[in-house]
Every structure is written in C-alpha cells, then in structure tokens.
C-alpha cells in the first residue's frame with residue numbers, strides 16, 4: 001500500500017501529503033508511481049502464460065505524465081478521440097500499439113489515425129467501416145480493423161457504464177458479426193485482424209468476462225473456417241477494484257487453455273486487454289481542504305474545496321469513494337475545534353447533487369485536509385470548469401521525490417479562449 005500513515009500523517013510513498021498540499025494548494029490530485037507500476041505488473045504476471053498485450057484505456061486518466069510512465073512499462077493505448085491520439089503521439093508511444101475505439105469517429109479522426117499508422121480500428125457499425133474504407137482508399141492505406149461485437153451480457157454495474165447489453169449503443173449485434181467480417185474482408189482497403197468487445201466498467205464478478213471471452217472464441221473459430229486471419233482477441237477493459245487482477249487473469253487463462261485443448265490445431269492469437277480503472281484508480285487520491293463545518297437541523301456538513309467539478313463520480317453515478325483524513329487523530333485529542341460527527345462531505349458547487357460522500361464518520365476541524373481514495377481513474381479526466389473553478393494540479397510521487405504533472409491553472413486560463421463581442425451600435 002503506497003498511501004499510508006506515518007506518525008499520524010498520510011503519505012504517498014515517502015512523500016507527506018500535508019507537505020504537498022501546503023506547497024501546491026488544494027484541491028490536488030496525487031498519484032503514486034509505485035502503485036501504477038504494481039498494477040501494470042500484476043496484469044502482466046496474471047497473463048504470463050498466454051501471448052497478450054495490455055492497452056491502457058486513456059480516458060481513465062489521460063495526463064501525459066501517467067501515459068509516459070505506462071509507455072515505459074510497455075503498455076499500448078486504447079484511445080477514443082483525436083485528442084487522445086494527440087496525447088499518445090505526444091509521448092512518443094509506438095503507433096502500432098494504438099487501438100482506436102468509440103462509436104462516433106469523425107472523418108478527421110479517422111484520417112489522423114490512418115496517417116499515424118495505428119495498430120487497429122475497433123469498428124462499431126457498418127457505416128463507420130464504409131467511412132474508414134473510403135478514407136483509407138483515398139490515402140492508399142490499408143486499415144487494420146476489428147469489429148467490436150456486442151455479446152449481450154448483463155453485468156452488475158451502474159447502468160451508465162454497462163455497455164454489453166443489446167439495447168446499448170455499443171458494438172454490432174453478435175449474430176451479425178460473421179456476415180460483417182465476410183463483407184469487410186472483400187473491401188479493398190480493410191484488413192480484419194481482430195475481434196473485440198467491452199462489456200462495461202467497474203465489474204467485480206468474473207462470470208461476465210468469461211461469457212464474453214467464450215463468445216469471442218466462438219466467433220474466432222467461425223472466422224477461421226472462412227479463412228479470415230484473425231490475430232487479436234480483445235476482451236476490453238472493465239475490471240472493478242475489488243476483484244484481484246490475479247483472479248481475473250486466471251479466469252481468462254483457463255478459458256483460453258480449455259479452448260486450446262479442445263482445438264489444438266487453431267492458430268495462435270494475442271489476447272488484448274484494455275484496462276483503465278484497474279490500472280490507475282487506486283494509484284490516485286484527491287486531496288481537499290475543509291472550508292467549513294456546518295450544522296443544519298438534520299445533518300452535519302463538511303464543506304470542502306473539491307466538488308463535482310473536481311470528482312464527478314459520486315454526483316453522476318452515486319459512486320462510493322472512501323474518504324480519510326490527511327491528519328489522523330486516533331487518540332481523540334483534546335481539541336475543542338475538532339468535532340467527531342457523521343458528516344455529508346460536500347463541495348462548493350451550487351447544486352444539491354454536489355457531494356463527495358454521504359454519512360461518513362469523521363473527526364475533523366476546519367482548515368484540515370481530507371483524502372478521497374481511488375480517485376486516479378475518471379477523476380481528473382471527468383473534471384470540469386463548472387462554476388468557473390480552475391482544474392486542480394496533479395502530482396506524481398516516486399519514492400521520496402515528486403513532480404508536477406499538471407500545473408496550476410489561473411483565472412485567466414478559464415476564459416483565455418473567449419472573446420468579448422463589441423456589437424456595432
């Protein structure tokens with residue numbers, strides 16, 4: 001565990017969180033390089049028995065500092081926009097290790113990706129494939145593609161992040177996949193090389209992954225019969241934070257080994273995973289300052305300087321994030337300003353939905369700091385300027401050192417791209 005208390009103060013590796021927040025201000029995202037590396041290595045180890053490649057889902061946390069650490073570790077990248085492509089190119093990642101997912105790729109994004117020689121487009125509809133074919137033909141490039149199939153598998157997660165069901169907008173219906181592949185293989189500038197799926201996010205039960213993999217293997221078998229040279233099977237991301245990466249890897253390996261035993265003559269393929277949350281969530285915390293403790297008739301509020309603008313997950317998905325004090329008062333010191341209560345921890349944003357945690361027992365005082373845990377994924381990447389609050393800084397800690405991976409924004413940055421309109425009178 002790289003976030004731990006030393007002499008009552010919370011540390012990231014060997015760096016004091018209090019010292020960081022006093023130096024840089026709050027709210028502040030702090031990441032542990034060690035935890036990120038460990039999570040990546042757990043994935044590699046869990047899949048070591050089969051040819052595999054891990055493509056980090058950039059959307060979870062697209063900071064260049066985080067991307068470049070993952071690039072050094074050997075990860076590829078799963079992107080969903082031209083902006084994410086630009087980030088991955090900026091850190092100098094090998095372009096063949098880039099996979100482009102997403103239902104709405106624009107002509108410009110497809111062109112940029114083709115010109116960058118990315119490794120694979122994950123295609124989500126027939127009109128998208130036709131668009132890729134026509135742009136690729138114009139550029140005289142052959143586009144490597146995988147169809148993202150929708151395996152119609154229910155998962156136990158928030159409906160907003162369940163993507164593998166028939167009624168969702170993602171992927172192509174499983175039953176239509178074979179026909180799509182056969183048609184695609186006839187197109188002049190399309191090379192089908194993989195099969196992909198992504199059934200949703202924050203999944204802590206292994207059965208849906210196993211069912212999805214079974215379906216991918218079944219389709220792989222069918223495509224081989226039609227002489228389609230499929231080399232990649234992509235199971236997507238989606239692993240939640242309470243299931244060990246080891247167990248997930250084991251389930252995948254045993255399904256693939258069973259398949260290989262049943263069909264020993266099948267050609268080799270590489271398994272691809274696209275984890276986001278499971279790689280970076282636990283490696284990040286959000287540090288926030290307690291501005292006020294406020295007593296109302298029914299409730300005690302702990303009003304902090306981070307809100308739904310800084311970490312949107314509680315407001316949007318009712319997500320639970322553990323919240324702990326940066327200074328831990330275990331002995332209940334004799335401090336009249338320190339009040340042990342059940343608090344709703346809320347932000348400064350003018351919306352009742354602006355909360356970070358509800359009914360949490362805390363012993364705190366104004367001016368102290370709290371740390372919101374498992375905030376490394378979909379924290380900063382979903383942060384906004386709502387209520388005209390600058391985005392927080394981000395710090396990456398490495399043992400006893402740290403570096404600023406996102407600098408402070410000024411108020412001027414908030415409106416730097418805006419223009420005053422001088423109407424003619």
Ligand code: LLP
Pocket residue numbers: 057060078101102161198200201202236237238239274275276277278313317377378382
């Ligand atoms: N691959 C594809 C095609 C995806 O759409 C996603 C996530 C991933 C991989 C990575 O999934 P992960 O391993 O991180 O679960 N904002 C939500 C999560 C949305 C996930 C969207 N797609 C949240 O804060 O929980």
